[in-house]
Amino acid sequence: MKAVILFHSTNHAIWAENELKSHKIVCKIISVPRHLSSDCGYCLQINAEDKEEAINLLNTNNIEFEKVEIL
Amino acid sequence: MLKDKKKSCVIYFDNAATSFPKPDCVTTAVVHYLTQIGANPGRSGHKLAIEAGQIVFKTRKSIAALFGLKNPMHVIFTSNATEALNTAIKGVLQKGDHVVTSSMEHNSTIRPLHEMEKEGIISLSIIKADKIGILDPEKIRKAITAKTKAVVINHASNVIGCIQPIREIGKICRENGVIFIVDCAQSAGVVPINIDQDNIDILAFAGHKGLYGPTGTGGMVIADGFDFKKIKPLKYGGTGSLSDKIEQPDFLPDRFESGTLNVAGLSGLLAGSEYIQNRDGGIRGILEHKIELQNYFIQQAEMLIKDFCCYSSFQLPSTGVVAFSINNFSVSETAQILSDKYGIMCRQGLHCSTLAHQTIGTFPAGTLRFGFSIFNKKEELDLAVQALKSISESRNI
Numbered sequence A: 001m002k003a004v005i006l007f008h009s010t011n012h013a014i015w016a017e018n019e020l021k022s023h024k025i026v027c028k029i030i031s032v033p034r035h036l037s038s039d040c041g042y043c044l045q046i047n048a049e050d051k052e053e054a055i056n057l058l059n060t061n062n063i064e065f066e067k068v069e070i071l
Numbered sequence B: 001m002l003k004d005k006k007k008s009c010v011i012y013f014d015n016a017a018t019s020f021p022k023p024d025c026v027t028t029a030v031v032h033y034l035t036q037i038g039a040n041p042g043r044s045g046h047k048l049a050i051e052a053g054q055i056v057f058k059t060r061k062s063i064a065a066l067f068g069l070k071n072p073m074h075v076i077f078t079s080n081a082t083e084a085l086n087t088a089i090k091g092v093l094q095k096g097d098h099v100v101t102s103s104m105e106h107n108s109t110i111r112p113l114h115e116m117e118k119e120g121i122i123s124l125s126i127i128k129a130d131k132i133g134i135l136d137p138e139k140i141r142k143a144i145t146a147k148t149k150a151v152v153i154n155h156a157s158n159v160i161g162c163i164q165p166i167r168e169i170g171k172i173c174r175e176n177g178v179i180f181i182v183d184c185a186q187s188a189g190v191v192p193i194n195i196d197q198d199n200i201d202i203l204a205f206a207g208h209k210g211l212y213g214p215t216g217t218g219g220m221v222i223a224d225g226f227d228f229k230k231i232k233p234l235k236y237g238g239t240g241s242l243s244d245k246i247e248q249p250d251f252l253p254d255r256f257e258s259g260t261l262n263v264a265g266l267s268g269l270l271a272g273s274e275y276i277q278n279r280d281g282g283i284r285g286i287l288e289h290k291i292e293l294q295n296y297f298i299q300q301a302e303m304l305i306k307d308f309c310c311y312s313s314f315q316l317p318s319t320g321v322v323a324f325s326i327n328n329f330s331v332s333e334t335a336q337i338l339s340d341k342y343g344i345m346c347r348q349g350l351h352c353s354t355l356a357h358q359t360i361g362t363f364p365a366g367t368l369r370f371g372f373s374i375f376n377k378k379e380e381l382d383l384a385v386q387a388l389k390s391i392s393e394s395r396n397i
């Protein structure tokens, strides 16, 4: 199962990608799936089981995000 | 790269305006972006757009590291230092505010301030530096009133290279609850700067000088703890975020970065910034190299050129910028001969800083200016000293 993290800005999505990758969390920037709406054009896809760890990392680095959605 | 420069017999001493040559990695990075990536960052979601976005992010991170900043989103890219200074100055100041600045400012600071004063928006106190261009922090403390909103100071003089005691000035600002804006156009990449320890709230940098990036790059850096909502944006427009709303985003960097960024330029800036930060000895080593070149040049010139008149201080910490003139020769005439006959590129005149020249006593004649880079060698200085010697002797018949 996959999850996506949505951001207000692409700058934050790329920052998050760098941070998660540096902690070996598998992630990929993708266009926001059509059924979701977001403030910015792309989002970060992760494996759903990494959700908690990813959120923790974003919070500890003060990387703002909009929400996390399970696909 | 240096070989090419030698081939065309150019000695480039105009690095305080824009550095040249650039490290090879800068050129390679720009070409790589233009030929392999080319896309708009932060708009579309395709692979190339993401790669462009990654370049921008890495540049933000590298600049943040350079200034000891924690949050890379507090790095705002602009087209040069002037745009960053205008954003900070016009964004922070409101009607009735008082501002303290110095007689060593570049036009990019003094002109927007002067304009706001003329329009009756702000009142302005211009603190005079001493003859060697240094500010006394206590004079700044005394100039601060209950109405003072900001102190704006040029960290390193583009005219004579002297470095201001910004940490002390910043401390005074902190003690008085005043916003400290610093023009680091000349000092970024040359003098070690830590935005937190140096008590800076907002700094402006140029990417095309001491960071060895292309022209058209620069930025505004906002301290981690500073409430950036105190700065009103200068520009409004498309950011690739909140596209469903007509309000400007209120988060960083989008609040201040409307319109497509200069990604070609930023690619080069990233390479330049990494190049200088990874160099043996780091930024402190660069400063030492420049001081060494400056002292060598002044020493040789004073010894060998009879009519050499120097306005930069020997032995004082400086960014490797030497202001001088040759008696009996106008500075424009000397610069023209240096360029035409000897292939030595330098700047002459008032360097966008009338008040600084008034401070050091070189107004209205102006000076010649040599600004050294990490690539300049003592042999080039020897050639320049010989050229200046020949020029000075050509009229002593």
Ligand SMILES: Cc1ncc(COP(=O)(O)O)c(C=O)c1O
Binding pocket: B016, B017, B079, B080, B081, B082, B083, B106, B108, B154, B156, B157, B158, B183, B185, B186, B205, B206, B207, B218
């Ligand atoms: C001290 C100082 N401030 C500001 C600037 C303006 O820089 P830019 O040309 O990048 O706008 C310069 C350089 O010209 C400078 O030397």
